[in-house]
Amino acid sequence: MVGAVVKEGPVLVGAVVKEGPVMVGAVVKEGPVLVGAVVKEGPVMVGAVVKEGPVMMVGAVVKEGPVMVGAVVKEGPVMMVGAVVKEGPVMMVGAVVKEGPVLVGAVVKEGPVLVGAVVKEGPVMMVGAVVKEGPVLVGAVVKEGPVMMVGAVVKEGPVMMVRAVVKEGPVMVGAVVKEGPVLVGAVVKEGPVLVGAVVKEGPVMMVGAVVKEGPVMVGAVVKEEQVMMVGAVVKEGPVLVGAVVKEEQVMMVGAVVKEGPVMMVGAVVKEEQVMMVGAVVKEGPVMMVGAVVKEGPVLVGAVVKEEQVMMVGAVVKEEQVMMVGAVVKEEQVMMVGAVVKEEQVMMVGAVVKEGPVMMVGAVVKEGGDPNLQLFSGLLLLLHPAGPSSRG
Structure with a gap:
């Protein structure tokens, strides 16, 4: 089997020990090997751990030759997870390449760079990286020139956000652009508001929500009265998937409540003392994924x-x-x-x-x-x- 535990000796859970070719996500090591590692006499597979020396890694790939993505290969005291080290031009995502101490899944740059960042000598083109001449947050992308990024953090003034995009001009989805107090992962645009945005006008305090004067979009939060939800959709009429409808003492997140035939995924229906998250309750034949249906405690x-x-x-x-x-x-x-x-x-x-x-x-x-x-x-x-x- 794959991902099973079968070992005549010190092998960890979720390992595969096979006399012969070893499968991916297995642990087979004559010595100290970690969980979910693959040790093969010959070419090593992806997501494997094979190190001749003081290397201790999980889900790494060590190959005699070109190293694959998601691998860790370091000549020296490097301890990383899910990193890629390539001799020559480095082209990777979430990789670690540093002449010296390197962080987990990070790229260290000559200067103040945070964990999980990618710093390249020259034009910076990366995803989920941190490159800032000054105080920048984790998982940010800062590019000198036209900014085109997702999940970036640009701090200019009293704005402190994570996974935000600040662009001089049209604002992108999942960005934060606010002249004042703005929440994390929000989008504030003078005009039509994008999906997954946060528009604070009054006592509305939400994250990753969409508040629009008119039809509300999916993954939006509409606060009316005492309704406080995240990533919900409240619409006067048919409710969309992944919505939250608060009626009475029902407090749910990412739920769908529909008056009539209920056909939803990842919905929450609270009836009596049932308080569930990501559940689907359907009167009749139940055909759901990741739902909760219980005649009592569920x-x-x-x-x-x-x-x-x-x-x-x-x-x-x-x-x-x-x-x-x-x-x-x-x-x-x-x-x-x-x-x-x-x-x-x-x-x-x-x-x-x-x-x-x-x-x-x-x-x-x-x-x-x-x-x-x-x-x-x-x-x-x-x-x-x-x-x-x-x-």
Whole structure:
């Protein structure tokens, strides 16, 4: 299996030990190797850790020759994760290339540069980088000339923001441009407001919201009365997906409440004492992904369907079973990243199948090890039995 744990010795959870060719996201090392590593006698695969010396990395690729993206290869005391070091012209994203001490997934520049930044000698062309002649925040992009960036931070005056775009002229989506107090990741434009923007006019205090005089866009926040929501859509009429409708004492985030036939994804419907997030409640045949439907206490992001259950990332609580992101199906079990608790088995991201077990990144424990922890590895949607539902 891939992402499984099978080791005759000191191997970590979520590892794959195979006598022969080793698979991706596996741990096979004659010595100290980390979780989710691949050690292969020969060409090393992506997302592997292979180091002859004092290198300790996770999800790295070390290859005798050209190094692949998301790899860490450093001759010296470099300790990085998900970095790429290439002999010659460096062309990468979220890489680390520094002659000296380098940070995790960062690029150190001759000057004050923060973590997770990319600094290139010459014209700067990067994403999620920090390049500023002065005080700049993490994950910012500053370009001398026309600024064309997303998720950048430009501090000029009393504006302190993260993942913002400040442009002299038309403002881009997910930007912050405010002559005064502005929130993080907001867009303030003199004229039509963009999606995922924040327009503060009065007692409205929101993040990543859209407030428009007229039809409200998706992922917007409309504060009327005591409604305080984030990334919600409140519309006089049909409510959009990923919206929040506060009626009475209902306080939800990223929910969809529709008067009539409910057909939503990632919605929250609060009835009585049910308080859930990212749930879908439908009167009739339930066909949802990442939903919560419970005749009583239900967990977050769960799907419970009587009869033909076909779900992914669901939680089914029956008796003393308390799981998250699990799929429990009587008879034809076809699940990925599910948790099935029987007796003292408490697992996360596991798949338990009655009969031939075919799982990815799963842990099946026959006994009591409630403290069993599974390292998040490679997620593959397989088709062991019947149709699949992808969320």
